[in-house]
Amino acid sequence: MGVLKVTLFHVNPVAPWANQVFATQILKGNAFLRPYGLQFDVYPKVGSLDLDWSAPISSASRSAEGIAQRLALRAAAHARYASFDNRLPVILCQVGGQGGGEAPGSLGLTPGIGWLPWVIMDAFTLMPDGLSMTHEAGHCAGLLHPGDPPNGDRRLLENGAVVTNNIMAYGSYDLNNTYQPRNLIEDWQIEAFRHAYFHSG
Numbered sequence: 001m002g003v004l005k006v007t008l009f010h011v012n013p014v015a016p017w018a019n020q021v022f023a024t025q026i027l028k029g030n031a032f033l034r035p036y037g038l039q040f041d042v043y044p045k046v047g048s049l050d051l052d053w054s055a056p057i058s059s060a061s062r063s064a065e066g067i068a069q070r071l072a073l074r075a076a077a078h079a080r081y082a083s084f085d086n087r088l089p090v091i092l093c094q095v096g097g098q099g100g101g102e103a104p105g106s107l108g109l110t111p112g113i114g115w116l117p118w119v120i121m122d123a124f125t126l127m128p129d130g131l132s133m134t135h136e137a138g139h140c141a142g143l144l145h146p147g148d149p150p151n152g153d154r155r156l157l158e159n160g161a162v163v164t165n166n167i168m169a170y171g172s173y174d175l176n177n178t179y180q181p182r183n184l185i186e187d188w189q190i191e192a193f194r195h196a197y198f199h200s201g
């Protein structure tokens with residue numbers, strides 16, 4: 001079984017929700033990845049590391065302010081726990097009331113000047129399938145959304161339409177407005193995870 005090593009952080013204002021959010025992301029991510037021989041290896045084993053940071057960050061991730069905030073959060077995580085075994089930092093915070101998940105420093109997204117890609121997640125706007133952390137880890141492994149190059153991957157299009165239930169898409173809502181979770185990953189995507197800097201085993 002290969003492992004995807006992650007270190008979990010939360011900022012002070014989302015502390016009351018952090019355990020529940022991370023428990024869901026780990027449970028769902030592991031259930032999704034297990035058939036392919038991958039699991040999250042989580043540090044710390046229980047809970048997450050607190051960061052002394054109070055304000056929501058700007059949802060304009062490519063603005064000068066948004067980039068500065070993301071880099072400051074990444075530096076705060078490093079100061080709190082410097083990983084010497086290539087763990088992927090996952091920082092739970094508030095992203096301007098929308099947000100969802102992000103992977104600063106990954107291809108085509110926010111510049112990660114000086115850092116390997118990492119994950120930022122908004123505590124309150126994650127997708128209903130609990131796979132946001134897995135999706136963002138995918139970006140950090142070099143995976144792209146469905147779409148046209150250079151920022152999209154055509155292998156995730158079928159007759160020009162997005163394969164919505166692939167892990168690197170967003171799921172979809174059916175005609176009854178019921179969310180259809182992501183449940184598909186391709187062999188070459190598993191291979192990307194196996195070559196990620198935070199993979200081991």
Ligand SMILES: [Zn+2]
Nearest residue numbers: 135139145168
């Ligand atoms: Zn994405």
